[in-house]
Amino acid sequence: MPSHLNVDTKYWTLTDEIPAPPVERDIKSWIIGNPSDPLWDIDVLPLTYSDSRWSAFVLDVDADTRQRLCPNPPLTIWDGDDAELVEYWYVQHNNTMLGPYLEFGVTISASHTDAKGNTWKGGYYPYMYLTSDSAVDAGRVLGFPKKMAYIRCTEHGGEKGDDFYGFSMSRNGYLLCAQQGKYDDAPVKPPFFYGKTDWGKFNMKVITRPDVASSEWQLTYLPSKLPPAFNVEGHRFQIKNELTRTASGDSIDWFQQATPFDNMGAELKVNEVKGLISFTFDLVIPPAEVVWNETYERPASYRGYATPYQYGLRQQFPIHQGA
Protein backbone atom coordinates (compact mmCIF):
# COMPACT_ATOMS: atom_id res chain seq x y z
CA MET A 1 0.00 0.00 0.00
CA PRO A 2 1.26 3.51 -0.70
CA SER A 3 2.20 5.88 2.10
CA HIS A 4 0.22 9.11 2.03
CA LEU A 5 0.69 11.64 4.82
CA ASN A 6 -0.99 15.03 5.23
CA VAL A 7 0.46 17.09 8.08
CA ASP A 8 -2.31 19.64 8.54
CA THR A 9 -0.57 21.85 11.10
CA LYS A 10 -2.08 25.33 11.27
CA TYR A 11 0.89 27.22 12.73
CA TRP A 12 -1.15 30.36 13.28
CA THR A 13 -3.16 28.48 15.89
CA LEU A 14 0.00 27.43 17.75
CA THR A 15 1.61 30.83 18.26
CA ASP A 16 0.54 34.46 18.26
CA GLU A 17 3.73 35.24 16.32
CA ILE A 18 1.89 34.31 13.11
CA PRO A 19 -1.21 36.11 11.85
CA ALA A 20 -4.16 33.99 10.76
CA PRO A 21 -4.74 33.86 6.98
CA PRO A 22 -6.37 37.06 5.69
CA VAL A 23 -9.60 35.18 4.85
CA GLU A 24 -10.07 34.77 8.62
CA ARG A 25 -9.52 38.50 9.29
CA ASP A 26 -11.13 41.89 8.67
CA ILE A 27 -10.75 42.78 4.98
CA LYS A 28 -9.01 46.03 5.96
CA SER A 29 -6.04 43.89 6.98
CA TRP A 30 -5.69 42.27 3.54
CA ILE A 31 -2.70 44.02 2.05
CA ILE A 32 -1.49 41.73 -0.72
CA GLY A 33 -2.52 38.54 -2.53
CA ASN A 34 -3.47 35.85 -1.97
CA PRO A 35 -6.23 36.00 0.71
CA SER A 36 -5.60 32.40 1.75
CA ASP A 37 -1.81 32.71 2.07
CA PRO A 38 -0.18 35.98 1.00
CA LEU A 39 3.40 36.25 -0.22
CA TRP A 40 3.99 38.53 2.77
CA ASP A 41 1.57 39.66 5.42
CA ILE A 42 0.91 42.16 8.20
CA ASP A 43 3.61 40.61 10.37
CA VAL A 44 6.14 42.50 8.23
CA LEU A 45 4.65 45.80 9.50
CA PRO A 46 6.10 48.03 10.75
CA LEU A 47 8.98 47.08 8.49
CA THR A 48 12.15 47.35 10.57
CA TYR A 49 15.76 46.24 10.06
CA SER A 50 18.48 45.67 12.67
CA ASP A 51 22.24 45.46 12.15
CA SER A 52 22.12 45.40 8.36
CA ARG A 53 25.53 45.83 6.70
CA TRP A 54 25.66 48.40 3.89
CA SER A 55 28.60 48.53 1.46
CA ALA A 56 28.36 51.47 -0.92
CA PHE A 57 30.72 52.10 -3.80
CA VAL A 58 30.81 55.81 -4.65
CA LEU A 59 30.94 56.42 -8.40
CA ASP A 60 31.56 59.50 -10.51
CA VAL A 61 28.82 59.49 -13.20
CA ASP A 62 28.24 62.28 -15.70
CA ALA A 63 25.02 64.31 -15.86
CA ASP A 64 23.75 62.87 -19.15
CA THR A 65 23.86 59.33 -17.76
CA ARG A 66 22.23 60.33 -14.50
CA GLN A 67 19.41 62.24 -16.19
CA ARG A 68 18.72 59.40 -18.62
CA LEU A 69 18.27 57.03 -15.67
CA CYS A 70 15.96 59.44 -13.79
CA PRO A 71 12.70 59.68 -15.80
CA ASN A 72 11.83 63.27 -16.69
CA PRO A 73 9.05 64.13 -16.14
CA PRO A 74 8.86 64.06 -13.19
CA LEU A 75 12.45 63.88 -11.93
CA THR A 76 15.34 66.31 -12.34
CA ILE A 77 18.84 65.31 -11.33
CA TRP A 78 20.57 67.20 -8.54
CA ASP A 79 22.99 69.79 -9.94
CA GLY A 80 24.47 71.12 -6.70
CA ASP A 81 27.47 70.00 -4.66
CA ASP A 82 28.78 66.52 -5.41
CA ALA A 83 26.05 66.01 -8.00
CA GLU A 84 28.28 63.58 -9.91
CA LEU A 85 28.47 61.11 -7.00
CA VAL A 86 26.25 58.03 -7.37
CA GLU A 87 25.82 55.29 -4.78
CA TYR A 88 26.24 51.67 -5.98
CA TRP A 89 25.50 49.51 -3.00
CA TYR A 90 25.17 46.02 -1.60
CA VAL A 91 23.43 45.18 1.68
CA GLN A 92 23.43 42.11 3.84
CA HIS A 93 20.16 42.24 5.81
CA ASN A 94 20.53 39.97 8.83
CA ASN A 95 17.36 40.78 10.80
CA THR A 96 14.27 42.19 9.12
CA MET A 97 10.50 41.75 9.29
CA LEU A 98 10.82 40.11 5.86
CA GLY A 99 13.50 37.72 7.07
CA PRO A 100 17.16 37.85 6.05
CA TYR A 101 18.15 38.66 2.48
CA LEU A 102 20.83 40.23 0.30
CA GLU A 103 20.23 43.35 -1.74
CA PHE A 104 21.83 45.56 -4.38
CA GLY A 105 20.90 48.99 -5.71
CA VAL A 106 21.96 52.20 -7.43
CA THR A 107 20.95 55.60 -5.99
CA ILE A 108 21.08 58.92 -7.85
CA SER A 109 20.44 62.33 -6.24
CA ALA A 110 17.32 63.90 -7.78
CA SER A 111 14.35 66.16 -7.08
CA HIS A 112 10.75 66.67 -8.10
CA THR A 113 8.86 69.99 -8.10
CA ASP A 114 5.09 69.98 -8.52
CA ALA A 115 2.86 72.60 -10.20
CA LYS A 116 2.43 74.42 -6.89
CA GLY A 117 6.17 74.77 -6.41
CA ASN A 118 6.54 72.10 -3.73
CA THR A 119 9.90 70.37 -4.03
CA TRP A 120 10.89 66.89 -2.87
CA LYS A 121 14.58 65.91 -2.77
CA GLY A 122 15.77 62.34 -2.59
CA GLY A 123 17.80 59.46 -3.87
CA TYR A 124 16.17 57.74 -6.86
CA TYR A 125 16.70 54.03 -7.54
CA PRO A 126 16.90 53.04 -11.22
CA TYR A 127 18.08 49.48 -10.39
CA MET A 128 17.59 47.11 -7.47
CA TYR A 129 18.09 43.35 -7.00
CA LEU A 130 17.32 41.08 -4.03
CA THR A 131 17.55 37.41 -3.12
CA SER A 132 14.09 37.03 -1.50
CA ASP A 133 10.62 36.92 -3.09
CA SER A 134 8.66 38.57 -0.28
CA ALA A 135 11.15 41.40 0.07
CA VAL A 136 10.97 42.03 -3.68
CA ASP A 137 7.17 42.13 -3.66
CA ALA A 138 6.84 44.24 -0.51
CA GLY A 139 9.26 46.73 -2.05
CA ARG A 140 7.48 46.79 -5.38
CA VAL A 141 4.26 47.91 -3.61
CA LEU A 142 6.16 51.08 -2.68
CA GLY A 143 7.56 51.38 -6.21
CA PHE A 144 11.05 49.97 -5.69
CA PRO A 145 12.30 48.54 -9.06
CA LYS A 146 13.21 45.19 -7.55
CA LYS A 147 14.17 42.04 -9.40
CA MET A 148 15.68 38.85 -8.01
CA ALA A 149 19.35 37.96 -8.48
CA TYR A 150 22.08 35.83 -6.99
CA ILE A 151 24.06 38.15 -4.70
CA ARG A 152 27.15 37.59 -2.56
CA CYS A 153 28.62 39.90 0.09
CA THR A 154 31.72 38.91 2.07
CA GLU A 155 33.95 40.78 4.57
CA HIS A 156 36.69 38.81 6.27
CA GLY A 157 40.33 38.41 7.21
CA GLY A 158 43.25 40.73 7.93
CA GLU A 159 44.27 42.36 11.21
CA LYS A 160 40.78 43.60 12.03
CA GLY A 161 39.05 40.41 10.93
CA ASP A 162 37.09 42.18 8.21
CA ASP A 163 39.81 43.89 6.16
CA PHE A 164 39.06 42.12 2.87
CA TYR A 165 35.83 42.22 0.92
CA GLY A 166 34.21 40.58 -2.10
CA PHE A 167 30.86 41.34 -3.75
CA SER A 168 29.16 39.98 -6.84
CA MET A 169 25.79 39.63 -8.55
CA SER A 170 24.58 37.25 -11.28
CA ARG A 171 21.27 36.58 -13.00
CA ASN A 172 20.20 34.01 -15.59
CA GLY A 173 23.76 32.75 -15.88
CA TYR A 174 25.40 36.09 -16.60
CA LEU A 175 27.66 37.96 -14.17
CA LEU A 176 26.39 41.54 -13.79
CA CYS A 177 29.16 42.86 -11.55
CA ALA A 178 31.98 41.84 -9.22
CA GLN A 179 34.17 43.81 -6.85
CA GLN A 180 36.91 42.85 -4.42
CA GLY A 181 39.71 44.49 -2.46
CA LYS A 182 40.98 45.55 0.94
CA TYR A 183 39.74 48.36 3.16
CA ASP A 184 42.45 51.01 3.61
CA ASP A 185 40.22 53.31 5.71
CA ALA A 186 41.07 56.27 3.45
CA PRO A 187 38.55 59.14 3.48
CA VAL A 188 35.81 58.75 0.85
CA LYS A 189 33.43 61.57 -0.03
CA PRO A 190 29.83 60.28 0.01
CA PRO A 191 26.93 61.22 -2.32
CA PHE A 192 25.25 64.52 -1.43
CA PHE A 193 22.17 62.97 0.20
CA TYR A 194 24.22 61.20 2.90
CA GLY A 195 23.20 62.48 6.33
CA LYS A 196 20.66 64.99 4.95
CA THR A 197 17.41 64.61 6.87
CA ASP A 198 15.50 66.73 4.33
CA TRP A 199 16.34 64.19 1.60
CA GLY A 200 14.22 61.09 1.24
CA LYS A 201 13.98 58.34 -1.37
CA PHE A 202 12.12 58.26 -4.72
CA ASN A 203 10.73 55.29 -6.63
CA MET A 204 8.68 54.96 -9.81
CA LYS A 205 5.84 52.47 -9.44
CA VAL A 206 4.05 51.11 -12.52
CA ILE A 207 0.55 49.60 -12.17
CA THR A 208 -0.71 47.89 -15.32
CA ARG A 209 -4.35 46.92 -15.70
CA PRO A 210 -5.13 43.20 -16.14
CA ASP A 211 -6.28 43.96 -19.71
CA VAL A 212 -3.08 46.03 -20.32
CA ALA A 213 -5.30 48.91 -21.52
CA SER A 214 -3.23 51.34 -19.45
CA SER A 215 -0.37 51.69 -17.02
CA GLU A 216 -0.26 54.25 -14.23
CA TRP A 217 3.16 55.61 -13.22
CA GLN A 218 3.39 56.83 -9.64
CA LEU A 219 6.41 58.70 -8.28
CA THR A 220 6.56 57.64 -4.64
CA TYR A 221 8.47 59.40 -1.87
CA LEU A 222 9.76 58.07 1.43
CA PRO A 223 10.78 60.97 3.69
CA SER A 224 13.68 60.61 6.09
CA LYS A 225 11.52 61.39 9.13
CA LEU A 226 9.14 58.74 10.38
CA PRO A 227 5.36 59.25 10.48
CA PRO A 228 3.76 59.31 13.97
CA ALA A 229 1.86 56.03 13.44
CA PHE A 230 5.09 54.06 13.72
CA ASN A 231 5.77 55.10 17.32
CA VAL A 232 9.48 55.18 16.53
CA GLU A 233 11.07 58.58 17.13
CA GLY A 234 13.57 60.10 14.73
CA HIS A 235 14.75 59.24 11.26
CA ARG A 236 14.31 56.03 9.32
CA PHE A 237 17.99 55.33 8.91
CA GLN A 238 20.24 54.97 11.98
CA ILE A 239 23.95 54.37 11.29
CA LYS A 240 26.27 52.73 13.84
CA ASN A 241 29.35 54.84 13.10
CA GLU A 242 31.80 52.72 15.05
CA LEU A 243 31.51 49.92 12.49
CA THR A 244 32.31 52.04 9.43
CA ARG A 245 35.12 50.97 7.07
CA THR A 246 36.25 52.70 3.89
CA ALA A 247 38.40 51.96 0.86
CA SER A 248 39.94 54.31 -1.69
CA GLY A 249 39.21 53.88 -5.38
CA ASP A 250 42.77 52.69 -6.04
CA SER A 251 42.26 49.75 -3.70
CA ILE A 252 39.15 48.42 -5.48
CA ASP A 253 39.09 45.79 -8.23
CA TRP A 254 35.92 46.42 -10.22
CA PHE A 255 34.07 44.73 -13.08
CA GLN A 256 30.64 45.51 -14.54
CA GLN A 257 28.87 44.44 -17.74
CA ALA A 258 25.46 44.55 -19.39
CA THR A 259 23.67 41.28 -20.09
CA PRO A 260 20.76 40.43 -22.42
CA PHE A 261 18.50 40.35 -19.35
CA ASP A 262 19.82 43.33 -17.38
CA ASN A 263 20.97 46.56 -19.01
CA MET A 264 22.56 48.28 -16.00
CA GLY A 265 26.09 47.67 -17.21
CA ALA A 266 25.34 49.43 -20.51
CA GLU A 267 23.30 52.30 -19.10
CA LEU A 268 25.36 53.17 -16.01
CA LYS A 269 28.53 54.67 -17.45
CA VAL A 270 31.17 55.12 -14.77
CA ASN A 271 33.81 57.86 -15.04
CA GLU A 272 35.61 56.76 -11.88
CA VAL A 273 35.19 54.49 -8.89
CA LYS A 274 35.87 56.95 -6.06
CA GLY A 275 35.80 54.56 -3.12
CA LEU A 276 33.80 52.29 -0.85
CA ILE A 277 31.99 53.08 2.41
CA SER A 278 30.67 50.21 4.55
CA PHE A 279 28.62 50.62 7.71
CA THR A 280 26.09 48.90 9.93
CA PHE A 281 22.64 50.37 10.48
CA ASP A 282 19.06 50.00 11.66
CA LEU A 283 16.16 51.09 9.46
CA VAL A 284 12.40 51.58 9.35
CA ILE A 285 10.53 51.69 6.02
CA PRO A 286 7.13 53.37 6.42
CA PRO A 287 4.41 53.76 3.76
CA ALA A 288 5.21 56.18 0.92
CA GLU A 289 3.50 59.28 -0.49
CA VAL A 290 2.61 59.50 -4.16
CA VAL A 291 3.90 62.92 -5.29
CA TRP A 292 3.23 62.60 -9.06
CA ASN A 293 1.29 60.25 -11.26
CA GLU A 294 0.43 59.87 -14.94
CA THR A 295 -1.47 57.19 -16.86
CA TYR A 296 -0.45 55.93 -20.29
CA GLU A 297 -3.21 54.35 -22.42
CA ARG A 298 -2.79 51.56 -24.96
CA PRO A 299 -5.02 50.80 -27.95
CA ALA A 300 -7.23 47.70 -27.83
CA SER A 301 -5.09 46.19 -30.57
CA TYR A 302 -1.93 46.36 -28.43
CA ARG A 303 -0.05 43.08 -28.53
CA GLY A 304 3.47 43.78 -27.34
CA TYR A 305 6.81 42.99 -28.96
CA ALA A 306 6.90 39.19 -29.13
CA THR A 307 5.86 36.81 -31.92
CA PRO A 308 3.70 33.95 -30.60
CA TYR A 309 5.63 30.71 -30.09
CA GLN A 310 8.91 32.17 -31.32
CA TYR A 311 11.45 32.26 -28.51
CA GLY A 312 14.51 34.48 -28.73
CA LEU A 313 17.66 35.22 -26.80
CA ARG A 314 15.90 36.61 -23.74
CA GLN A 315 13.65 33.55 -23.47
CA GLN A 316 16.51 31.04 -23.38
CA PHE A 317 18.57 30.43 -20.23
CA PRO A 318 19.14 27.56 -17.78
CA ILE A 319 15.95 26.48 -16.03
CA HIS A 320 15.79 27.50 -12.37
CA GLN A 321 14.84 25.08 -9.63
CA GLY A 322 13.92 27.96 -7.37
CA ALA A 323 14.80 29.52 -4.05
Next chain:
Amino acid sequence: MGKQANEYSYPWLEEGEVPPLPLDRDRIHIISQGVADPVFDYDIVPLTYTESRWMAFVVEADEAALKAITPDPIDLHDNILEFWYVIHRNTMLGPYMEFGVTESATVSGADAQVWKGGYYPYMYLSNDSPIFAGREPFGFPKKAAYIAAYEHGTNDNYFNMTMERRGYVLHSANGRYSDKPVSVKPTFYGKTDWGRLNYRITTHPSVAYSDHQVTYLGSELPPQFGTGHRFQLDPSSVRTCTGDDVRTWYMAGTPFDFMGGSLGNVTVHGLISFTFNLIIPPASIVWEKRVERNDDDVAKHLLFSTPYKYTMRHRFLTPYYPGA
Protein backbone atom coordinates in the same frame (compact mmCIF):
# COMPACT_ATOMS: atom_id res chain seq x y z
CA MET B 1 44.42 46.02 -6.72
CA GLY B 2 42.69 48.87 -8.52
CA LYS B 3 42.10 46.93 -11.72
CA GLN B 4 38.82 48.09 -13.19
CA ALA B 5 36.71 47.44 -16.29
CA ASN B 6 33.23 48.40 -17.46
CA GLU B 7 31.89 46.67 -20.57
CA TYR B 8 29.26 49.00 -22.00
CA SER B 9 28.57 47.14 -25.26
CA TYR B 10 25.09 45.78 -25.89
CA PRO B 11 25.56 43.65 -29.00
CA TRP B 12 22.19 41.92 -28.75
CA LEU B 13 20.48 45.24 -29.46
CA GLU B 14 22.45 45.88 -32.64
CA GLU B 15 21.68 42.37 -33.89
CA GLY B 16 17.95 42.67 -33.12
CA GLU B 17 18.00 39.90 -30.51
CA VAL B 18 16.51 42.08 -27.78
CA PRO B 19 13.90 44.87 -27.84
CA PRO B 20 14.91 48.54 -27.75
CA LEU B 21 16.21 49.70 -24.38
CA PRO B 22 13.29 50.73 -22.15
CA LEU B 23 14.53 54.30 -21.79
CA ASP B 24 14.47 54.69 -25.60
CA ARG B 25 10.79 53.71 -25.93
CA ASP B 26 7.47 55.47 -25.72
CA ARG B 27 6.09 54.99 -22.21
CA ILE B 28 3.17 52.87 -23.45
CA HIS B 29 5.76 50.16 -24.04
CA ILE B 30 6.71 49.99 -20.35
CA ILE B 31 4.41 47.51 -18.57
CA SER B 32 6.31 46.99 -15.34
CA GLN B 33 8.80 48.65 -12.97
CA GLY B 34 11.70 49.48 -12.87
CA VAL B 35 11.19 51.77 -15.78
CA ALA B 36 14.90 51.60 -16.70
CA ASP B 37 14.92 47.79 -16.79
CA PRO B 38 11.62 46.07 -15.92
CA VAL B 39 11.40 42.71 -14.15
CA PHE B 40 9.19 41.64 -17.07
CA ASP B 41 9.07 43.57 -20.30
CA TYR B 42 6.90 43.95 -23.41
CA ASP B 43 8.81 41.19 -25.20
CA ILE B 44 6.75 38.74 -23.12
CA VAL B 45 3.53 39.87 -24.87
CA PRO B 46 1.84 37.83 -26.35
CA LEU B 47 2.72 35.38 -23.58
CA THR B 48 3.00 31.96 -25.19
CA TYR B 49 4.21 28.55 -24.01
CA THR B 50 5.38 25.60 -26.12
CA GLU B 51 5.56 21.95 -25.04
CA SER B 52 5.13 22.53 -21.34
CA ARG B 53 4.65 19.34 -19.34
CA TRP B 54 1.70 19.40 -16.93
CA MET B 55 1.47 16.81 -14.13
CA ALA B 56 -1.77 17.16 -12.20
CA PHE B 57 -2.77 15.16 -9.16
CA VAL B 58 -6.53 14.95 -8.73
CA VAL B 59 -7.21 15.54 -5.06
CA GLU B 60 -10.34 15.53 -2.94
CA ALA B 61 -10.43 17.91 0.01
CA ASP B 62 -12.91 18.71 2.73
CA GLU B 63 -15.51 21.12 1.35
CA ALA B 64 -15.55 23.26 4.50
CA ALA B 65 -11.76 23.57 4.35
CA LEU B 66 -11.97 24.77 0.75
CA LYS B 67 -14.74 27.25 1.49
CA ALA B 68 -12.58 28.65 4.28
CA ILE B 69 -9.77 29.54 1.86
CA THR B 70 -12.02 30.94 -0.89
CA PRO B 71 -12.67 34.69 -0.56
CA ASP B 72 -15.96 36.39 -1.39
CA PRO B 73 -17.25 36.88 -4.07
CA ILE B 74 -15.79 33.60 -5.33
CA ASP B 75 -18.06 30.59 -4.69
CA LEU B 76 -16.63 27.10 -4.46
CA HIS B 77 -18.27 24.71 -6.97
CA ASP B 78 -17.11 21.35 -5.58
CA ASN B 79 -14.36 19.74 -3.55
CA ILE B 80 -12.24 18.15 -6.32
CA LEU B 81 -8.92 19.95 -6.81
CA GLU B 82 -6.26 19.96 -9.43
CA PHE B 83 -2.90 19.85 -7.63
CA TRP B 84 -0.36 20.41 -10.35
CA TYR B 85 3.27 20.76 -11.27
CA VAL B 86 4.52 22.11 -14.61
CA ILE B 87 7.86 22.09 -16.38
CA HIS B 88 7.80 25.13 -18.66
CA ARG B 89 10.55 24.61 -21.22
CA ASN B 90 9.84 27.35 -23.76
CA THR B 91 7.99 30.48 -22.73
CA MET B 92 8.21 34.23 -23.36
CA LEU B 93 9.39 34.46 -19.74
CA GLY B 94 12.08 31.84 -20.22
CA PRO B 95 12.01 28.34 -18.74
CA TYR B 96 10.71 27.79 -15.22
CA MET B 97 9.09 25.34 -12.83
CA GLU B 98 5.60 25.93 -11.47
CA PHE B 99 3.15 24.52 -8.96
CA GLY B 100 -0.48 25.37 -8.28
CA VAL B 101 -3.80 24.31 -6.82
CA THR B 102 -6.96 24.91 -8.85
CA GLU B 103 -10.50 24.62 -7.52
CA SER B 104 -13.68 24.86 -9.59
CA ALA B 105 -15.47 28.08 -8.72
CA THR B 106 -17.92 30.70 -9.92
CA VAL B 107 -18.38 34.44 -9.54
CA SER B 108 -21.65 36.27 -10.06
CA GLY B 109 -21.22 39.62 -11.78
CA ALA B 110 -23.29 42.72 -11.14
CA ASP B 111 -25.45 42.04 -14.22
CA ALA B 112 -26.27 38.47 -13.06
CA GLN B 113 -23.69 37.01 -15.42
CA VAL B 114 -21.96 34.02 -13.88
CA TRP B 115 -18.25 33.56 -14.53
CA LYS B 116 -17.10 29.95 -14.26
CA GLY B 117 -13.46 29.07 -13.86
CA GLY B 118 -10.62 27.46 -12.03
CA TYR B 119 -9.59 29.60 -9.05
CA TYR B 120 -6.03 29.43 -7.73
CA PRO B 121 -5.62 29.64 -3.94
CA TYR B 122 -1.91 28.69 -4.09
CA MET B 123 0.87 28.99 -6.67
CA TYR B 124 4.68 28.69 -6.51
CA LEU B 125 7.33 29.28 -9.20
CA SER B 126 11.06 28.98 -9.53
CA ASN B 127 11.98 32.40 -10.96
CA ASP B 128 11.21 36.05 -10.63
CA SER B 129 9.87 37.34 -13.97
CA PRO B 130 6.93 34.90 -14.21
CA ILE B 131 6.13 35.47 -10.54
CA PHE B 132 5.71 39.21 -10.97
CA ALA B 133 4.23 39.01 -14.49
CA GLY B 134 1.57 36.79 -12.91
CA ARG B 135 1.03 38.67 -9.68
CA GLU B 136 1.01 42.30 -10.76
CA PRO B 137 -1.31 42.58 -13.76
CA PHE B 138 -3.41 39.44 -13.23
CA GLY B 139 -3.47 38.59 -9.52
CA PHE B 140 -2.00 35.07 -9.71
CA PRO B 141 -0.96 34.28 -6.09
CA LYS B 142 2.62 33.38 -6.98
CA LYS B 143 5.47 32.88 -4.53
CA ALA B 144 9.03 31.59 -5.13
CA ALA B 145 9.95 28.07 -4.07
CA TYR B 146 12.37 25.27 -4.80
CA ILE B 147 10.51 22.98 -7.21
CA ALA B 148 11.66 19.67 -8.67
CA ALA B 149 9.30 17.77 -10.97
CA TYR B 150 10.22 15.21 -13.58
CA GLU B 151 9.52 11.91 -15.27
CA HIS B 152 12.24 9.34 -15.87
CA GLY B 153 13.05 5.69 -16.41
CA THR B 154 11.89 3.35 -19.16
CA ASN B 155 9.22 5.09 -21.22
CA ASP B 156 9.28 7.87 -18.60
CA ASN B 157 7.22 5.57 -16.41
CA TYR B 158 8.27 7.07 -13.08
CA PHE B 159 7.44 10.53 -11.74
CA ASN B 160 8.69 12.53 -8.79
CA MET B 161 7.90 15.97 -7.41
CA THR B 162 9.16 18.00 -4.44
CA MET B 163 8.57 21.57 -3.32
CA GLU B 164 10.35 23.37 -0.48
CA ARG B 165 10.44 26.93 0.84
CA ARG B 166 12.49 28.46 3.64
CA GLY B 167 13.71 25.10 4.85
CA TYR B 168 10.31 23.40 5.11
CA VAL B 169 9.03 20.81 2.63
CA LEU B 170 5.56 21.79 1.47
CA HIS B 171 4.89 18.74 -0.67
CA SER B 172 6.53 15.70 -2.20
CA ALA B 173 5.12 12.76 -4.16
CA ASN B 174 6.36 10.01 -6.45
CA GLY B 175 5.15 6.86 -8.16
CA ARG B 176 4.70 5.05 -11.44
CA TYR B 177 2.27 5.61 -14.28
CA SER B 178 -0.14 2.68 -14.77
CA ASP B 179 -2.13 4.44 -17.51
CA LYS B 180 -5.31 3.40 -15.72
CA PRO B 181 -8.08 5.99 -15.84
CA VAL B 182 -8.48 8.46 -13.00
CA SER B 183 -11.93 7.96 -11.51
CA VAL B 184 -12.55 11.64 -10.72
CA LYS B 185 -11.67 14.79 -12.65
CA PRO B 186 -11.93 18.49 -11.81
CA THR B 187 -15.18 19.99 -13.13
CA PHE B 188 -13.44 22.50 -15.38
CA TYR B 189 -11.44 19.86 -17.32
CA GLY B 190 -12.13 20.12 -21.03
CA LYS B 191 -14.86 22.75 -20.62
CA THR B 192 -14.35 25.65 -22.98
CA ASP B 193 -16.89 27.81 -21.14
CA TRP B 194 -14.74 27.65 -17.99
CA GLY B 195 -11.83 30.11 -17.71
CA ARG B 196 -9.48 31.02 -14.86
CA LEU B 197 -10.16 33.28 -11.87
CA ASN B 198 -7.68 35.19 -9.72
CA TYR B 199 -8.07 37.53 -6.75
CA ARG B 200 -5.84 40.58 -7.22
CA ILE B 201 -5.02 43.03 -4.41
CA THR B 202 -3.18 46.25 -5.30
CA THR B 203 -2.30 48.38 -2.29
CA HIS B 204 -1.57 52.09 -2.62
CA PRO B 205 1.98 53.03 -1.53
CA SER B 206 0.50 55.03 1.36
CA VAL B 207 -1.59 51.96 2.40
CA ALA B 208 -4.60 54.34 2.47
CA TYR B 209 -6.52 51.86 0.35
CA SER B 210 -6.31 48.50 -1.41
CA ASP B 211 -8.08 47.71 -4.67
CA HIS B 212 -9.54 44.19 -4.71
CA GLN B 213 -10.36 42.70 -8.10
CA VAL B 214 -11.40 39.31 -9.42
CA THR B 215 -9.77 38.89 -12.81
CA TYR B 216 -10.93 36.44 -15.46
CA LEU B 217 -9.07 34.73 -18.27
CA GLY B 218 -11.49 33.24 -20.77
CA SER B 219 -10.77 29.96 -22.50
CA GLU B 220 -11.28 31.48 -25.94
CA LEU B 221 -8.57 33.80 -27.26
CA PRO B 222 -9.30 37.50 -27.76
CA PRO B 223 -9.20 38.56 -31.45
CA GLN B 224 -5.75 40.21 -31.40
CA PHE B 225 -4.21 36.92 -30.22
CA GLY B 226 -5.62 34.67 -32.93
CA THR B 227 -8.44 32.16 -32.86
CA GLY B 228 -9.25 29.06 -30.84
CA HIS B 229 -8.62 28.27 -27.19
CA ARG B 230 -5.65 29.32 -25.15
CA PHE B 231 -4.81 25.82 -23.89
CA GLN B 232 -3.87 23.24 -26.57
CA LEU B 233 -3.26 19.75 -25.22
CA ASP B 234 -1.38 17.04 -27.15
CA PRO B 235 -3.60 13.94 -26.69
CA SER B 236 -0.76 11.58 -27.57
CA SER B 237 1.24 12.79 -24.56
CA VAL B 238 -1.24 11.85 -21.83
CA ARG B 239 -0.14 9.52 -19.03
CA THR B 240 -2.23 8.61 -15.99
CA CYS B 241 -2.17 6.66 -12.77
CA THR B 242 -4.54 5.99 -9.90
CA GLY B 243 -4.22 7.08 -6.29
CA ASP B 244 -2.79 3.68 -5.37
CA ASP B 245 -0.05 4.16 -7.98
CA VAL B 246 1.14 7.28 -6.17
CA ARG B 247 3.78 5.50 -4.10
CA THR B 248 4.35 8.27 -1.58
CA TRP B 249 2.60 11.54 -0.86
CA TYR B 250 3.68 14.06 1.78
CA MET B 251 2.13 17.46 2.36
CA ALA B 252 2.62 19.77 5.34
CA GLY B 253 1.55 23.17 6.57
CA THR B 254 4.54 25.34 7.48
CA PRO B 255 4.96 28.64 9.36
CA PHE B 256 5.49 30.41 6.02
CA ASP B 257 3.04 28.58 3.77
CA PHE B 258 -0.43 27.58 4.89
CA MET B 259 -1.46 25.25 2.05
CA GLY B 260 -0.92 21.95 3.85
CA GLY B 261 -2.51 23.21 7.05
CA SER B 262 -5.52 24.65 5.28
CA LEU B 263 -6.22 21.84 2.79
CA GLY B 264 -6.11 19.28 5.59
CA ASN B 265 -6.33 15.53 5.14
CA VAL B 266 -6.77 15.22 1.38
CA THR B 267 -7.38 12.06 -0.66
CA VAL B 268 -5.31 11.51 -3.81
CA HIS B 269 -7.37 10.00 -6.67
CA GLY B 270 -4.62 9.87 -9.28
CA LEU B 271 -2.35 11.77 -11.62
CA ILE B 272 -2.95 13.07 -15.16
CA SER B 273 0.08 14.28 -17.14
CA PHE B 274 0.20 15.82 -20.59
CA THR B 275 2.13 18.14 -22.87
CA PHE B 276 0.55 21.37 -24.04
CA ASN B 277 0.92 24.78 -25.68
CA LEU B 278 -0.62 27.85 -24.10
CA ILE B 279 -1.32 31.55 -24.57
CA ILE B 280 -2.06 33.81 -21.63
CA PRO B 281 -3.85 36.91 -23.01
CA PRO B 282 -4.84 40.00 -21.02
CA ALA B 283 -7.53 39.43 -18.38
CA SER B 284 -10.82 41.15 -17.71
CA ILE B 285 -12.01 42.45 -14.34
CA VAL B 286 -15.32 40.82 -13.33
CA TRP B 287 -15.62 42.20 -9.78
CA GLU B 288 -13.88 44.98 -7.90
CA LYS B 289 -14.02 46.77 -4.60
CA ARG B 290 -11.89 49.47 -2.93
CA VAL B 291 -11.15 48.99 0.78
CA GLU B 292 -10.06 52.23 2.44
CA ARG B 293 -8.07 52.69 5.66
CA ASN B 294 -7.70 55.68 7.95
CA ASP B 295 -4.87 56.09 10.46
CA ASP B 296 -6.80 54.14 13.10
CA ASP B 297 -7.38 51.29 10.64
CA VAL B 298 -3.67 51.18 9.84
CA ALA B 299 -2.79 50.95 13.52
CA LYS B 300 -5.51 48.40 14.25
CA HIS B 301 -5.30 46.18 11.18
CA LEU B 302 -1.82 46.48 9.67
CA LEU B 303 0.83 47.07 12.35
CA PHE B 304 0.95 43.49 13.61
CA SER B 305 4.61 43.38 14.64
CA THR B 306 6.69 45.18 17.25
CA PRO B 307 9.48 47.33 15.76
CA TYR B 308 12.89 45.62 15.90
CA LYS B 309 11.47 42.45 17.53
CA TYR B 310 11.98 39.52 15.17
CA THR B 311 9.89 36.40 15.56
CA MET B 312 9.74 32.94 13.99
CA ARG B 313 8.49 34.08 10.57
CA HIS B 314 11.35 36.57 10.38
CA ARG B 315 14.01 33.93 10.97
CA PHE B 316 15.06 31.46 8.31
CA LEU B 317 18.10 30.68 6.19
CA THR B 318 19.23 33.64 4.10
CA PRO B 319 17.78 32.95 0.64
CA TYR B 320 20.22 32.87 -2.26
CA TYR B 321 18.25 33.22 -5.47
CA PRO B 322 19.69 30.40 -7.53
CA GLY B 323 19.57 32.07 -10.92
CA ALA B 324 23.30 32.67 -10.89
